Amino acid sequence: EAAVTQSPRSKVAVTGGKVTLSCHQTNNHDYMYWYRQDTGHGLRLIHYSYVADSTEKGDIPDGYKASRPSQENFSLILELASLSQTAVYFCASRPTGGEVGQDTQYFGPGTRLLVL
């Protein structure tokens, strides 16, 4: 069974503080993604990675960094958290390859972040 886990599941942070969100997958997938979800905006891509030790910017990377130390782990780092970064964050993984059925992204349960 494919599995993506996230920690913490919820967090309260102070403005200007550093926040690290972690993601772990046991799918043996090469691709991993970080999205944020806000009401009315759906899911927006922050960063993604297709190999360990390498990350790519998504559509809204400003204010976020990412780290992929291994195939299984992908972290999202907010160096200076701001009020506007209050959202639910989802991690996802996806296998490499374009065969039928391999385009599916598998999502974790999400991390609810509140910045005060």
Place this chain on the structure above:
Amino acid sequence: QQQVRQSSQSLTVWEGETAILNCSYENSAFDYFPWYQQFPGEGPALLIAIRSVSDKKEDGRFTIFFNKREKNLSLHIKDSQPGDSATYFCAASGPGGYKVVFGSGTRLLVSP
């Protein structure tokens, strides 16, 4: 610029009716269109998907109708059940499919 647009933020239908969720897109290079279903407190999960070479994809009570010329598609949920109440995201990706663009979602409520 919203590349994938879902026309309704919310939709309410009665149990047993057919729910129709609409979606449109702008980028002609998109060739893969998944619909994801999300229940409260959970991550989205793939429900059904279609490739641009097809105009219809059916899986049980769920059917995607796709119109490449008009750049729109719809998800039909036949015989809607209260358990179908969830948020549905239309999404799209181009060749390779590594980056997916999501619509803003439609929250479906099926009333018993």
